[in-house]
Amino acid sequence: MSKVIEVKDLTKKYKELTAVDHLSFNLEEGEILGLLGPNGSGKSTTINCILSLLTMNEGEIKIFGKEMKPNAYDIKKDIGVIFQEVAVFEELTVYENIDYFCGLYINNKQERKEKVEKAIEFVGLSEFKKFYPKQLSGGLLRRLNIACGIAHEPKLIFLDEPTVAVDPQSRNNILEGIKALRDKGATILYTTHYMEEAEILCDRIIIMDKGKIIAQGTKNELKELAGIEEKVTLEVENLPQEKQEKLKKIPNIEEIKYEGNQLMISFQKGENNFTHLLEWLKQEKISYDGIYSEKPSLNDVFLQLTGKELRD
Amino acid sequence: MIHQFTYALKSLFRNKMLIFWTFAFPIIMAFFFNIAFSNIVEDEKLDVFPIAIVQNQEWNNDEIFQKSIETLGKENSEDRLFSLHYTANEQEAKKLLEDEEITGYLIVEKEEPKIVVKKSGIEETVFQNVIQEIEKQKNIVVDLITQKIEEQMKQGITTIDQEKIINEELQSVQEKGTYTAQKNENNHLDYTMIEYYTLIAMACLYGAILGMTAINNLLANMSTKGMRVSVAPVKRMKMIISSSLVALVAQLIGLVLLFAFTLLIIKVDYGEKIFPIILLAFVGALAGLSLGVFVGTVLKRKEDTKMGILIAVTMLGCFFSGMMGITMKYIIDTAVPIVNKINPASMITDGFYALYYYSGLERYWVNVISLIIFSIVLIALSTIALRRQKYDSI
Numbered sequence: 001m002s003k004v005i006e007v008k009d010l011t012k013k014y015k016e017l018t019a020v021d022h023l024s025f026n027l028e029e030g031e032i033l034g035l036l037g038p039n040g041s042g043k044s045t046t047i048n049c050i051l052s053l054l055t056m057n058e059g060e061i062k063i064f065g066k067e068m069k070p071n072a073y074d075i076k077k078d079i080g081v082i083f084q085e086v087a088v089f090e091e092l093t094v095y096e097n098i099d100y101f102c103g104l105y106i107n108n109k110q111e112r113k114e115k116v117e118k119a120i121e122f123v124g125l126s127e128f129k130k131f132y133p134k135q136l137s138g139g140l141l142r143r144l145n146i147a148c149g150i151a152h153e154p155k156l157i158f159l160d161e162p163t164v165a166v167d168p169q170s171r172n173n174i175l176e177g178i179k180a181l182r183d184k185g186a187t188i189l190y191t192t193h194y195m196e197e198a199e200i201l202c203d204r205i206i207i208m209d210k211g212k213i214i215a216q217g218t219k220n221e222l223k224e225l226a227g228i229e230e231k232v233t234l235e236v237e238n239l240p241q242e243k244q245e246k247l248k249k250i251p252n253i254e255e256i257k258y259e260g261n262q263l264m265i266s267f268q269k270g271e272n273n274f275t276h277l278l279e280w281l282k283q284e285k286i287s288y289d290g291i292y293s294e295k296p297s298l299n300d301v302f303l304q305l306t307g308k309e310l311r312d
Numbered sequence: 313m314i315h316q317f318t319y320a321l322k323s324l325f326r327n328k329m330l331i332f333w334t335f336a337f338p339i340i341m342a343f344f345f346n347i348a349f350s351n352i353v354e355d356e357k358l359d360v361f362p363i364a365i366v367q368n369q370e371w372n373n374d375e376i377f378q379k380s381i382e383t384l385g386k387e388n389s390e391d392r393l394f395s396l397h398y399t400a401n402e403q404e405a406k407k408l409l410e411d412e413e414i415t416g417y418l419i420v421e422k423e424e425p426k427i428v429v430k431k432s433g434i435e436e437t438v439f440q441n442v443i444q445e446i447e448k449q450k451n452i453v454v455d456l457i458t459q460k461i462e463e464q465m466k467q468g469i470t471t472i473d474q475e476k477i478i479n480e481e482l483q484s485v486q487e488k489g490t491y492t493a494q495k496n497e498n499n500h501l502d503y504t505m506i507e508y509y510t511l512i513a514m515a516c517l518y519g520a521i522l523g524m525t526a527i528n529n530l531l532a533n534m535s536t537k538g539m540r541v542s543v544a545p546v547k548r549m550k551m552i553i554s555s556s557l558v559a560l561v562a563q564l565i566g567l568v569l570l571f572a573f574t575l576l577i578i579k580v581d582y583g584e585k586i587f588p589i590i591l592l593a594f595v596g597a598l599a600g601l602s603l604g605v606f607v608g609t610v611l612k613r614k615e616d617t618k619m620g621i622l623i624a625v626t627m628l629g630c631f632f633s634g635m636m637g638i639t640m641k642y643i644i645d646t647a648v649p650i651v652n653k654i655n656p657a658s659m660i661t662d663g664f665y666a667l668y669y670y671s672g673l674e675r676y677w678v679n680v681i682s683l684i685i686f687s688i689v690l691i692a693l694s695t696i697a698l699r700r701q702k703y704d705s706i
């Protein structure tokens with residue numbers, strides 16, 4: 001596998017504010033790499049620096065092994081970008097918008113026509129070809145925005161929070177689409193502040209906060225960092241305080257929370273945690289409903305590393 | 313390039329706001345001006361009106377002024393515009409004005425003709441216009457006369473008949489139809505012409521909106537569309553030039569429409585000098601485009617805000633050059649002359665005015681060249697800004 005993007009020591013300051021702070025990472029060919037971080041953590045700034053839209057204070061960017069510059073057209077021709085904000089012409093139809101942006105990459109008319117049709121098909125806008133952006137719902141507009149960025153079939157695709165404010169149906173469509181792009185051979189850099197998305201979609205995740213990388217790896221590797229092994233939730237009516245205290249004595253219990261009828265127990269790593277709990281419940285003759293166990297989420301990882309929630 | 317061109321054209325012609333301001337609005341204004349002016353012409357046929365002249369020392373020394381006014385006050389003359397009262401001092405003239413015996417009076421002080429009127433109306437405007445014109449013509453005539461006299465002296469003629477030379481020169485200037493406020497064949501008072509000229513200026517300058525929008529769509533620090541274009545493997549200057557060309561083409565189409573409307577339907581008289589008229593309109597359009605490119609590249613505001621700014625600047629510029637009455641132009645020209653020296657609307661208006669009123673092209677060229685300088689300066693400033701390919705902040 002070769003490195004598609006190499007970022008070394010990227011630092012970007014807006015006046016005093018350091019938006020990106022000595023960031024280094026690589027993007028390997030054929031993977032979907034997620035940049036996950038809360039609002040303002042520097043995701044868009046990172047992308048815009050990589051794309052040579054923003055000046056940087058420090059650092060080195062290589063794409064396809066070559067230094068990225070504003071006039072590096074041989075690099076740019078193989079890149080597709082979907083920016084965070086929708087960027088389409090209100091006066092052009094769905095088809096025309098895609099054709100316009102695709103035309104910045106592909107001159108041959110016939111070839112372009114095929115690619116545009118393919119892109120429209122791909123994002124599921126076939127019925128809306130002649131529609132103007134105003135006539136599209138938020139979700140469909142996002143899909144158009146994506147189609148405009150990928151119609152020329154780039155090898156490397158940047159997607160900056162493409163699912164913000166999108167209904168679940170469109171969101172699934174978009175996420176499936178991105179996987180399909182990867183399966184067809186594209187390499188993808190994806191930013192989001194939705195941890196579920198990062199978990200579902202990304203082969204590898206970089207968690208950012210305040211412009212710095214705080215953790216990176218596959219989702220399973222990251223979850224190792226959460227400090228907890230699993231979370232068990234069960235419904236119990238009227239659990240007295242003394243029982244709760246007793247419960248805490250079971251080995252490996254990190255924390256318990258009891259709210260309403262929901263009893264939530266976090267376990268540290270250890271053997272047979274779940275079995276120990278079940279035995280204890282039987283022994284204490286506590287009746288319960290709907291018990292289920294979860295692996296820790298990336299939110300738990302974030303919480304563990306920064307002391308704050310990824311999302312409120 | 314063609315791809316870019318066709319899409320820019322398409323998106324431009326489908327943008328209702330742009331079409332309204334650059335195409336429709338000037339024509340609508342022309343239409344309303346026409347209604348307003350034809351009412352004036354029908355209801356208040358411009359009769360000879362009374363004015364007073366204060367015969368102070370300066371007046372008595374100003375032969376050219378005297379002759380000109382006399383011609384316009386000559387009884388039984390076709391060109392007669394004023395009935396003249398002469399007063400010995402300003403008090404008397406003031407009294408006549410108070411008693412509404414006269415529309416206004418003229419007093420020459422410190423080599424400047426000053427007009428005093430009581431209210432603002434058609435006659436007052438005509439009066440002001442005419443005097444202004446005479447003053448301008450006077451300077452030309454003085455030059456001509458000086459030349460003539462010098463020539464005669466060189467030829468060794470010692471008995472120079474100054475009086476005769478002055479009369480001849482005045483005659484020739486007047487024959488060219490200068491500073492007469494008679495009605496032209498289309499029933500427009502000549503002084504309303506300037507308001508149509510301001511409309512042309514307005515159409516030229518509204519082209520700025522087209523230029524600004526085109527640029528905004530290409531620059532990464534101005535719009536997300538611009539970010540898209542900036543990450544594509546296309547030469548930026550090529551994009552900017554082709555988009556600007558589209559804006560210029562659209563602007564010229566708008567101008568052709570406005571000219572067609574004012575020429576054919578309203579029958580505004582632009583004079584006979586076709587080529588200079590076209591050149592002036594073209595240079596005017598260029599100035600408008602440059603203004604748009606400048607605001608598009610340099611000003612970091614929302615597109616709507618920039619559009620508002622351009623509309624306001626254009627309106628104000630046209631207002632200062634006489635769109636809502638020529639009095640405003642005189643006030644600005646005397647009080648803050650610098651404003652109209654850098655006001656492109658004024659350059660365009662004055663260019664047309666000079667073409668229509670003057671036989672020589674000197675004043676016309678001053679305006680054309682000013683417009684070219686205006687454009688070059690703005691384009692140069694924009695180019696400096698456009699050379700940046702990466703931004704500190706977007």
Ligand SMILES: Nc1ncnc2c1ncn2[C@@H]1O[C@H](COP(=O)(O)OP(=O)(O)OP(=O)(O)O)[C@@H](O)[C@H]1O
Pocket residue numbers: 014017019037038039040041042043044045046084161193705706
């Ligand atoms: N043009 C700018 N000028 C000054 N500060 C900026 C500018 N753009 C971003 N910032 C600041 O830089 C930091 C990083 O912003 P950035 O947009 O990169 O974050 P992000 O991770 O993309 O956030 P979001 O999820 O909200 O898109 C934030 O604190 C933001 O306020």
Ligand SMILES: [Mg+2]
Pocket residue numbers: 043044045084160161
């Ligand atoms: Mg962002």
